[in-house]
Amino acid sequence: MKPTLKAGLSITLVSALMFTAVACSGGNKNGGNNAAPSASSVATESGSSASASAPAAEKPDPFGKEPELVEFTTGIAVSAEANMPAGESFENNDVQKWFLDNLNVKPKVEWTTSDQNFAFDQKVNLLIAANNIPDVIGLSVEPNGLNILSKLVKAGMIEDLTQVFEDYASPSLKSAYALGGPDIMKSVTFDGKLYAIPSISDVETAIPVVWTRKDWLDKVGLQEPQTLEDVENVLKTFKAEFNAGALPSQQNIYNTDTASFDFVFGAYNSYPAQWITGADGSIVYGSVQPEAKAALQRLANWYKDGLIPKDFMMNDGTKAVEAIAKGSAGIFQGAWWATWFPLPDSVKNDPKAEWTATVLKGVDGIAHARGYGNVRSFVVVKKGFKNPGAIMKAINVSQEANTKKLDWYNKLTFDEGSKYINAKMGLLPVGVSAKDPFEISKRYKDIMEVVDGKKDLATADPETQVQVKSIQSYEKATDKLADMGLWSLANQFAVGAAAFTKNPVQMTLPAFIGTTDLMQKKKASLDDLEKRTYLEIITGKKPIDEFDKFVAQWKSMGGDDITAEVNDIAGK
Amino acid sequence: MKPYKMRNNEVIHYHFMLLPTIALLAVFSIYPTLGSVMAFKYFDPVAGIWGSPWAGLDHFKMLFQIPEFKQITINTITISLIKIILNVSCALAFALLLNEIRKKWFKKSVQTIVYLPFFLSWVIMAGIFKDFFSVDGLINGALQRLTGGEPVMFFTSQFWFMIIIYLTDVWKGFGFNAIVFLAALTSINPNLYEAAEVDGASRWNKLIHITLPSIKPTIVLILILSLQGILSGGFDQIFNLYNPLVYPVADIYDTYIYRMGFQNNQYEFATAVGLFRSAVAFLFIWVSHWLAEKYGDYRLF
Numbered sequence: 065m066k067p068t069l070k071a072g073l074s075i076t077l078v079s080a081l082m083f084t085a086v087a088c089s090g091g092n093k094n095g096g097n098n099a100a101p102s103a104s105s106v107a108t109e110s111g112s113s114a115s116a117s118a119p120a121a122e123k124p125d126p127f128g129k130e131p132e133l134v135e136f137t138t139g140i141a142v143s144a145e146a147n148m149p150a151g152e153s154f155e156n157n158d159v160q161k162w163f164l165d166n167l168n169v170k171p172k173v174e175w176t177t178s179d180q181n182f183a184f185d186q187k188v189n190l191l192i193a194a195n196n197i198p199d200v201i202g203l204s205v206e207p208n209g210l211n212i213l214s215k216l217v218k219a220g221m222i223e224d225l226t227q228v229f230e231d232y233a234s235p236s237l238k239s240a241y242a243l244g245g246p247d248i249m250k251s252v253t254f255d256g257k258l259y260a261i262p263s264i265s266d267v268e269t270a271i272p273v274v275w276t277r278k279d280w281l282d283k284v285g286l287q288e289p290q291t292l293e294d295v296e297n298v299l300k301t302f303k304a305e306f307n308a309g310a311l312p313s314q315q316n317i318y319n320t321d322t323a324s325f326d327f328v329f330g331a332y333n334s335y336p337a338q339w340i341t342g343a344d345g346s347i348v349y350g351s352v353q354p355e356a357k358a359a360l361q362r363l364a365n366w367y368k369d370g371l372i373p374k375d376f377m378m379n380d381g382t383k384a385v386e387a388i389a390k391g392s393a394g395i396f397q398g399a400w401w402a403t404w405f406p407l408p409d410s411v412k413n414d415p416k417a418e419w420t421a422t423v424l425k426g427v428d429g430i431a432h433a434r435g436y437g438n439v440r441s442f443v444v445v446k447k448g449f450k451n452p453g454a455i456m457k458a459i460n461v462s463q464e465a466n467t468k469k470l471d472w473y474n475k476l477t478f479d480e481g482s483k484y485i486n487a488k489m490g491l492l493p494v495g496v497s498a499k500d501p502f503e504i505s506k507r508y509k510d511i512m513e514v515v516d517g518k519k520d521l522a523t524a525d526p527e528t529q530v531q532v533k534s535i536q537s538y539e540k541a542t543d544k545l546a547d548m549g550l551w552s553l554a555n556q557f558a559v560g561a562a563a564f565t566k567n568p569v570q571m572t573l574p575a576f577i578g579t580t581d582l583m584q585k586k587k588a589s590l591d592d593l594e595k596r597t598y599l600e601i602i603t604g605k606k607p608i609d610e611f612d613k614f615v616a617q618w619k620s621m622g623g624d625d626i627t628a629e630v631n632d633i634a635g636k
Numbered sequence: 637m638k639p640y641k642m643r644n645n646e647v648i649h650y651h652f653m654l655l656p657t658i659a660l661l662a663v664f665s666i667y668p669t670l671g672s673v674m675a676f677k678y679f680d681p682v683a684g685i686w687g688s689p690w691a692g693l694d695h696f697k698m699l700f701q702i703p704e705f706k707q708i709t710i711n712t713i714t715i716s717l718i719k720i721i722l723n724v725s726c727a728l729a730f731a732l733l734l735n736e737i738r739k740k741w742f743k744k745s746v747q748t749i750v751y752l753p754f755f756l757s758w759v760i761m762a763g764i765f766k767d768f769f770s771v772d773g774l775i776n777g778a779l780q781r782l783t784g785g786e787p788v789m790f791f792t793s794q795f796w797f798m799i800i801i802y803l804t805d806v807w808k809g810f811g812f813n814a815i816v817f818l819a820a821l822t823s824i825n826p827n828l829y830e831a832a833e834v835d836g837a838s839r840w841n842k843l844i845h846i847t848l849p850s851i852k853p854t855i856v857l858i859l860i861l862s863l864q865g866i867l868s869g870g871f872d873q874i875f876n877l878y879n880p881l882v883y884p885v886a887d888i889y890d891t892y893i894y895r896m897g898f899q900n901n902q903y904e905f906a907t908a909v910g911l912f913r914s915a916v917a918f919l920f921i922w923v924s925h926w927l928a929e930k931y932g933d934y935r936l937f
Contacts, residue, residue, distance in 0.1 A: 182899075189901045195681045219682045315879060374771040377879045378791050588900045589702055595880040603792060603881070621703070 126234035130168035134454040136199035141184040159491040232456035240498035265440035272326040277394040313376035314384035321399040323384035339576035421563035435571035466497035468527035485549030508561040586622035675908040695908035727813030751811035762876030863924040
């Protein structure tokens with residue numbers, strides 16, 4: 065019995081204190097970084113003190129090979145769908161080999177996380193607390209990347225990249241940023257110093273797209289849905305005809321690209337959990353606006369009528385879309401790129417399945433949607449890392465690769481039958497992409513002009529060429545589903561991006577991103593309250609008027625103070 | 637245990653045997669405990685825990701201001717108590733029933749089978765139970781065939797959710813206690829039973845007058861030892877099954893600490909909650925030891 069007792073005691077202690085265990089190890093290693101040559105003194109010399117090979121006098125070649133191997137540690141989020149050729153991994157594949165041979169740069173993966181449920185952000189937050197971040201991290205702005213960035217800057221954990229960017233960034237990357245406007249760099253600049261290399265959003269990627277099975281629509285003689293009423297009608301018809309009357313839905317009911325209710329909130333011009341500009345010009349919180357009430361009322365009705373799965377709050381994103389693969393769902397909300405996820409499984413299981421995509425008109429007849437801020441993600445370099453110039457070079461190449469200008473890269477990852485077309489994971493050691501914010505719909509027009517023969521393929525830009533070729537070889541293919549990668553690639557623009565052209569979309573961009581002191585203290589309780597109230601209203605446990613009670617409670621529990629604080633900060 | 641009068645060199649090897657345990661405790665419990673000082677700091681990762689500025693009792697003040705805290709405390713204690721009572725009583729009933737069986741091979745195999753779930757991780761079990769109790773799962777399927785009514789929403793109804801928490805916890809855990817009871821049962825002197833048989837006692841009489849009194853110390857001991865875990869209502873289980881709709885009844889200290897610490901990055905606050913919980917847990921341990929000494933005839937110190 066004695067050991068049991070002791071074990072019991074230790075378990076109590078361990079579980080109570082597991083947080084501090086993480087932080088503690090960091091606390092004691094504190095100073096490990098400071099032992100490295102202080103980077104701030106070096107910043108003005110473009111990090112050249114570290115890379116003795118580049119004399120400060122001559123301009124470094126943005127694509128030049130490093131004289132010595134530069135290894136950097138990093139962390140990545142990996143999708144459950146990832147599918148690499150046998151024996152290969154993020155560290156070991158032909159793309160990385162090119163970087164090793166041509167730039168002498170090599171990533172070393174310190175850890176991986178799931179790409180679900182914000183696991184990556186949580187991991188980074190913990191590592192910040194432990195003062196143990198990897199050399200290079202790529203972070204997305206959603207849900208709170210900019211907040212993490214300001215934390216990193218405040219803690220002095222990352223390099224000032226102003227000079228590195230100046231000296232090493234390629235002309236094409238610089239001009240892409242210039243096209244994006246001054247705000248791009250502003251959002252990653254603190255006190256006039258550039259702390260991260262940003263990627264420009266495809267703002268349209270945030271738009272919730274409604275995907276419907278066209279083959280079923282044709283069978284029952286319905287048009288593609290244009291409004292929420294149409295969606296309701298289609299769901300009811302599909303239930304009667306194909307026993308597929310439930311809308312795939314998951315526990316994250318908003319701000320999630322696949323199987324959430326964003327399209328319903330958007331139809332009412334409601335943006336829960338986002339700080340938006342209110343009618344009077346001040347910043348307000350989307351979750352407590354009257355528009356949200358109307359959307360919740362609609363969702364509650366759908367739930368009552370069985371159009372939403374009874375136990376949707378138990379599903380994560382992966383589980384929610386199982387119905388699509390099984391053929392027991394004929395309409396769902398996805399992103400414009402849903403041809404990569406979750407649609408391949410649907411088509412594999414039922415080759416007759418044909419999907420079409422659109423953006424719904426709102427209740428006022430205009431298509432409304434949430435949007436991303438102008439920065440989508442960014443790359444930061446740990447303070448004291450010896451060779452930020454080399455990272456910048458890798459970023460230069462990634463920009464060329466992401467704009468499809470590199471033949472070797474296209475042959476490996478995009479072209480028909482290429483080795484990694486189905487890999488479903490990023491293979492670049494660091495990923496930055498700076499394109500036009502409205503690139504997707506513009507690219508779609510461009511592609512269609514070439515496909516329809518209005519424009520010569522040779523005059524189109526490299527990425528358009530890649531996409532057009534994929535569409536053409538898909539149309540030529542006798543077995544359309546032999547290469548699922550080709551199916552996804554050809555249909556993402558031909559069907560997915562076409563959604564943005566059907567109804568002109570008005571986007572509402574966030575007016576404030578980040579965290580304030582009061583949010584740190586009070587927002588967790590408010591979020592719990594909000595999640596619970598929303599779910600109770602949708603599932604019919606509470607009447608819709610509970611929403612007004614919730615708003616009053618939210619305001620008195622600190623919501624008003626937080627709102628004032630946000631306006632205060634934004635006003636500065 | 638009476639104080640030993642043996643010479644040190646006769647027991648020295650026992651001390652050596654303790655070393656690994658002490659080392660583990662030092663690394664995983666005692667050393668991290670120092671980090672609890674974070675609960676009194678405004679944490680700055682670069683300065684480290686020791687270098688961060690002091691916050692005094694700010695985080696603890698916040699603790700008593702948040703509306704959910706009282707509810708979470710009540711939840712934690714209720715859930716733990718009910719689990720302890722259910723676990724012990726089910727294990728006891730099961731052990732007594734199994735003990736009546738003569739066939740040794742049957743006894744052994746049943747014992748092993750009920751003990752098996754103890755080794756499965758809650759992450760896997762939660763996935764299985766979610767399917768099991770889902771709207772179109774096995775249980776609802778059976779209910780529909782029997783009654784034909786609406787499916788029961790096990791996971792969103794606060795009442796049913798708690799029933800599932802208790803049921804699955806007992807199912808997973810009672811095998812362990814049952815083995816302890818079975819061991820206690822085998823150590824009862826068979827002469828007692830034989831004597832009772834001669835006096836014409838029925839099975840029931842034997843159970844009431846011989847079996848239960850003989851294993852009373854074991855029962856008391858298990859109950860008392862369970863008290864230590866009173867403030868850990870089973871994080872793995874609840875975390876893997878719950879959702880916002882059942883927070884009001886299912887949220888316990890550990891799940892709350894997790895949400896605050898890992899999801900909202902309020903490490904100092906989460907540490908304060910953890911420290912508070914540890915203090916209360918210490919009180920319980922102390923009381924349970926006192927009880928153990930008084931009623932279980934069992935002493936540790």
